[in-house]
Amino acid sequence: MNSALKNTLLFGIVGVMIAYTGFTQSWNTALLILNMGLISAIMALGVNLQWGFAGLFNVGIMGFVALGGLAAVLVSMPPTTEAWAAGGGGVIAALLMGAATIWAAVQVMTRMKPGHLRTVAVLVLIVGGFFVYRAIFDPAVDAVEAVNPAGTGYLGGLGLPVILAWPVGGLLAAGAAWIIGKTALGLRSDYLAIATLGIAEIIIAILKNEDWLSRGVKNVVGLPRPTPYEIDLQNDPAFVERAAGYGMDAVTASTLFVKIAYAGLFAVVLVLLLWLSQRALHSPWGRMMRAIRDNEVAAEAMGKDVTKRHLQVFILGSAVCGIAGAMMTTLDGQLTPGTYQPLRFTFLVWVMVIVGGSGNNLGSVLGGFLIWFLWVQVEPMGLFVMELVTSGMADGSPIKAHLIESAAHMRLLTMGLVLLLVLRFSPRGLIPER
Amino acid sequence: MDLLNAFIALSNYVIVPAMAYGSQLALGALGVTLIYGILRFSNFAHGDTMSFGAMVTVLVTWLFQSWGISLGVLPTALLALPFGILGTMGLVLATDRMVYRFYRAQKAKPVILVIVSLGVTFILNGLVRFIIGPDDQNFLDGERFIVSARTFKAMTGLEEGLAIKTTQGITVVTAVIVVALLFWFLNRTRTGKSMRAYSDNEDLALLSGINPERVVMITWLIVAGLATIAGVLYGLDKSFKPFTYFQLLLPIFASAIVGGLGNPLGAIAGGFVIAFSEVTVTYAWKKVAGYVLPDSLAPDGLLQLLSTDYKLAVSFVILLIVLLIKPTGLFKGKSV
Numbered sequence: 224m225n226s227a228l229k230n231t232l233l234f235g236i237v238g239v240m241i242a243y244t245g246f247t248q249s250w251n252t253a254l255l256i257l258n259m260g261l262i263s264a265i266m267a268l269g270v271n272l273q274w275g276f277a278g279l280f281n282v283g284i285m286g287f288v289a290l291g292g293l294a295a296v297l298v299s300m301p302p303t304t305e306a307w308a309a310g311g312g313g314v315i316a317a318l319l320m321g322a323a324t325i326w327a328a329v330q331v332m333t334r335m336k337p338g339h340l341r342t343v344a345v346l347v348l349i350v351g352g353f354f355v356y357r358a359i360f361d362p363a364v365d366a367v368e369a370v371n372p373a374g375t376g377y378l379g380g381l382g383l384p385v386i387l388a389w390p391v392g393g394l395l396a397a398g399a400a401w402i403i404g405k406t407a408l409g410l411r412s413d414y415l416a417i418a419t420l421g422i423a424e425i426i427i428a429i430l431k432n433e434d435w436l437s438r439g440v441k442n443v444v445g446l447p448r449p450t451p452y453e454i455d456l457q458n459d460p461a462f463v464e465r466a467a468g469y470g471m472d473a474v475t476a477s478t479l480f481v482k483i484a485y486a487g488l489f490a491v492v493l494v495l496l497l498w499l500s501q502r503a504l505h506s507p508w509g510r511m512m513r514a515i516r517d518n519e520v521a522a523e524a525m526g527k528d529v530t531k532r533h534l535q536v537f538i539l540g541s542a543v544c545g546i547a548g549a550m551m552t553t554l555d556g557q558l559t560p561g562t563y564q565p566l567r568f569t570f571l572v573w574v575m576v577i578v579g580g581s582g583n584n585l586g587s588v589l590g591g592f593l594i595w596f597l598w599v600q601v602e603p604m605g606l607f608v609m610e611l612v613t614s615g616m617a618d619g620s621p622i623k624a625h626l627i628e629s630a631a632h633m634r635l636l637t638m639g640l641v642l643l644l645v646l647r648f649s650p651r652g653l654i655p656e657r
Numbered sequence: 658m659d660l661l662n663a664f665i666a667l668s669n670y671v672i673v674p675a676m677a678y679g680s681q682l683a684l685g686a687l688g689v690t691l692i693y694g695i696l697r698f699s700n701f702a703h704g705d706t707m708s709f710g711a712m713v714t715v716l717v718t719w720l721f722q723s724w725g726i727s728l729g730v731l732p733t734a735l736l737a738l739p740f741g742i743l744g745t746m747g748l749v750l751a752t753d754r755m756v757y758r759f760y761r762a763q764k765a766k767p768v769i770l771v772i773v774s775l776g777v778t779f780i781l782n783g784l785v786r787f788i789i790g791p792d793d794q795n796f797l798d799g800e801r802f803i804v805s806a807r808t809f810k811a812m813t814g815l816e817e818g819l820a821i822k823t824t825q826g827i828t829v830v831t832a833v834i835v836v837a838l839l840f841w842f843l844n845r846t847r848t849g850k851s852m853r854a855y856s857d858n859e860d861l862a863l864l865s866g867i868n869p870e871r872v873v874m875i876t877w878l879i880v881a882g883l884a885t886i887a888g889v890l891y892g893l894d895k896s897f898k899p900f901t902y903f904q905l906l907l908p909i910f911a912s913a914i915v916g917g918l919g920n921p922l923g924a925i926a927g928g929f930v931i932a933f934s935e936v937t938v939t940y941a942w943k944k945v946a947g948y949v950l951p952d953s954l955a956p957d958g959l960l961q962l963l964s965t966d967y968k969l970a971v972s973f974v975i976l977l978i979v980l981l982i983k984p985t986g987l988f989k990g991k992s993v
Contacts, residue, residue, distance in 0.1 A: 407980055410984050412767060413767060420906065420910075639780035647759060
């Protein structure tokens, strides 16, 4: 069987599985799986860029995804004018001041000769700058957060169309990736893993605590949509008539229509990114990346700047994750910092890439769909297994209750097991690199 | 008098908690650094190994409590600790046999081992949540304080009280004993020396007849002990909640790297550096400043540099600075 046939078959199987969900459960569920599958596939593409092309281990995908989500809020929400009037200028001034401090410290660090004098100068700059920053920042933040805390209490966004947030999310993630890459690349590979683990936790902490920016755990809800609202469709006589023509009632038809519209938008992004990734992989740049991955020393001997190329691909991959994050928040219509968990956003994407086939873009896309499907379906399956296991036990026994209650944690176990088994017995994944 | 009060307030809120936290981090970082030195990869599963060991200990503690066995003023968990260590030893030996050994034989790249350890992390995490549930568990009993704030005030007549929790005392004492034993083992015994030799130069160690599988096994056993002790002490001092152990990974790795990965002495120093920075940066200095400064200069604000929600950021920033300036750490660690 040639590889093209095999790949079509694999994608076909996943398609049939999703369609089967549509027939047996509901089309609404099937479309939800499809939409998140599309987004997961994009995340997997981003990680494949880092791991598959360049062998970089990023454990901070969650952070980059969350930054994308933040971009969706900052771009699309209407600005809170009173908050801007109350403290917007102060917050901006403080942030600029903070940036200037860091810039000045870096300048001193690079321009002055090493020695005690330099250490003291840098310390004075940073500590002094920090206090000035806090002096401007704190009152401004208090003023912003005091404006209608139950409804807004944050600066809001720019009020632009939400689609614009997707590239912006990519840019934000790229910025964070630059900081991490600058420090941790070029050292041992483990250091990048640890640094990305840290940045992800910190980004989540910022989203949770900086209420002026993202409303923290109060969540931002009601993000504008790129697609029509169900209620508008239901009030549109032309739409109702067409739905009736297909033999559907207006409510079902409108929810399906909105989801299909999202799927269309996401599919466009996915196809575009997939095309770009394929072109990149089969370009001299892609071959150089893989050469670096396979033998850094040899590549360096050939005059390749390994650290720079790593930085480049790390930023690109993180940007793709940021785009996916912005798309996900758009789909949800809300930013809920409390829901970002490393298992769901970092680890799961890794499983997707490795199961799908690291180094192969199509493989990552396949892995995205397949693992997302399993992720959604494992919980009911786990419950089913547990009920089967406990069926012999007496009703009301504490062990039975505990087992059924714990079925939800089966996901962690299953995904860990899937990763280990694939790595051990089929390390090249479903669609291996060519 | 004011200066004394300031010092007591400082000890109460900064020095004592940071000592306890630093000891816990040091024990955790020692485990990470030993794995790094001998098996040569960063073990992401360490946090969840700690959580697993603590869980076994919690379960045995509950069993003892239901039997009415207790240690009087000391927490029963100390009695259950050996069982926790045994359970964790079984676990790490099983994972080594089933998972890591295959990659060791293949001479896989370290980054593959890191990914594998991430897989192990999630399996352990799932296992712990499956067995004990994701919630907070209380297993502390015995006397709560060695010195309580009220008795201290009555004793000294000072305005400020100094409270030392039993768990803090136990943490520091246990850490000292464990570290002393570990260093005695590494420096004085034949097996310990063979471990250090293996860590320094694998080929040379193999040449002189050191059995690598034995070294690896002993490392895992020691790491299991360290992880369980660290996990139980942390659980006693704060509370046992499976997810917090995953979040401890960052400060633990930061400690190990600050000290120099692969260097046990560095791990201990790193643990205290991280703990003290974390506590001082997130502590509100208003009270201390109020005592030290004259009334006219007394501050209005809390004088808190960062809110406690950002304590992770402290370890992270320190980690970045060390990576930028001295990637081998304070004490020379393994090659970069």
